[in-house]
Amino acid sequence: MKLVVRVKLLPTPEQAAALEATLRACNEAASWAAGVAFAEKAMKPLALRKHTYQQIKTRWGLGAQAAQHAIKKACDAYATLRANLRAGHHGRPGSKRYERASGKPVAFRQRAAQPYDDRMLSWQHEDQTVSIWTTSGRMKKVAFTGQAGQLTVVAAHRRGESDLLCRDGQWFLLVTCDIAEAEPDTHPAGFVGVDLGIVNIATTSTGIRHSGRHLNRRRAADRALRAKLQKKGTKSAKRRARKHAGREARRARDINHKISKQIVAEAQRTGRGIALEDLGGIRERARLRKPQRVTLHSWSFHQLGSFIAYKARRAGVPVVHVDPAHTSQECSRCHHIARANRPSQAVFTCGSCGFAEHADHNASHNISHRGWYVWVRGAESQAPALPLIA
Structure with a gap:
């Protein structure tokens, strides 16, 4: 299994200047090469x-x-x-957006990540330093740091290239590691159902609820600030917008990592698998008011699901995906389905048997039951193995 670990570099001012010049030169060269590739129609490495x-x-x-x-x-x-x-991410062929994307050469930012292989980068793990190539020559004894567990993974499992990256004046190496998956548990004692939502990011059938109220307020404030700066349009506003760019995405990724780690640890501790809703196409299916659409479309449900899946593979915990239809309207006791069972966002009351519970907990129990049925039928599914930053 591929895993990308982010290691922070601690260069001196002179070393940082050399790294800055190296990134600038590499990206200028790559942008020029991309222009030649566009003009000559030579977009294969050998031809270019x-x-x-x-x-x-x-x-x-x-x-x-x-x-x-x-x-x-x-x-x-x-x-x-x-x-x-081909996937339609830039609109339909012939549209302005499509032509704008395909009608000009690719260009790279001055600080875009630059790949380094073992000929250009060597590690001294005992001293926590690296020796790295720059346009000024080989630069030795560049210190790095990170969490102890991450550094252990890098020392034992590093494979292939690493990417040099500068973000907000800080330097990082994105290190690709190849980690063996744990032996999967083929006889789970049950499944932890995970209900994903907006008010509560994740609610499990074991009783754990990860509230999203504070996060949603922060995200709303970020969106308001972004809209204000875009409307102002001055140089200082654009500079401030660039400074804050990516803050919301980084915060969401950090929270998703923490939530997925807790869910997988709980499933592993209890000898159970994890059942997730198959939320593919939710943005197209959902019928919501405009303010609700903004909240739904800006939260990374897929990212949280993929984090759970890859952490589960490392731990040997089976993961299944179930049909999400009516999980919030179905009674987890008698399985009666009715829209009236959900009188409000947080309340579930069955109109047939009278069972009452927090709506998200009830939905997580339904997901848990469906996960077991999927497993018994032998139709278990696993999310794709994606390279993710730990």
Whole structure:
């Protein structure tokens, strides 16, 4: 299983300046190579290398490996663009959005991540330093830090390339690790049902509820600030908007990591699997007012589900996905389904047997039951293994 671990670098001011110059040169070279690829229709590494390799080495002073990575980076960007165009992420063919995306060369930000292989980057784990290639030469004894568990994973399981990244003046290495999955539990004692929502981000059938009220207030404040800065449109407003860009996404990712870790730990401790709703296409199916649509569409349910899935694979906990239809309207005791069973967001009262419980807990019990039925039928499903940042 592939896992991406983020390690923080602690460069001195002189080292940071060298890393900054290196990122700028690599991304300028990659942008130029992408322009050549667009003009020459040479979007494969071998074909593009013939047009750009020597010029990149001479013009930007990149080494052989760095030049190869700049060329591959440009080709990979076009491959991603083609996949997004085929998937319709840039609108329909012929639309303005589609033409705007496909009608110009790819360009890279000055601080876009740069891949490093073992020829350009070496690790000294005992000293917690790295030796890294820069345009000023090989730079040694660059200190790094991180959580003890993450550094242990990096030392034992690092494989392939690492990406150098600068974010808000801080330097990171995104390290790819190859970790063996635990032996899956083929005889779970049951399933922990997980109901995902807006007011409560995740509610489990074991009685744990992760409230989202405080987070939703923070997200609303972020959206209001973003709208205010966009409306103002001055240079200082744009500068402030760039400073705050990505804050909401990083906060959501951190919370999703914490929630998924607790859910998987609970399932592993009790010898159970995890049952999740299959929420594919929820944005198209949901019929909500405009303010509610903003909240629904901006929360990363898929990310939380994928975090649960990959952490579960590491722990050997089975994961199944169930049909989400009517889980909030079905009684977990007598299984009577009616819209009237849900008089409000937080309350569930069965009109048939009179059973009453918090609505999200009732839904999580239904998901747990359906998870067991799916497992018994042998139709268990597993989310795809995605490279994720730990």
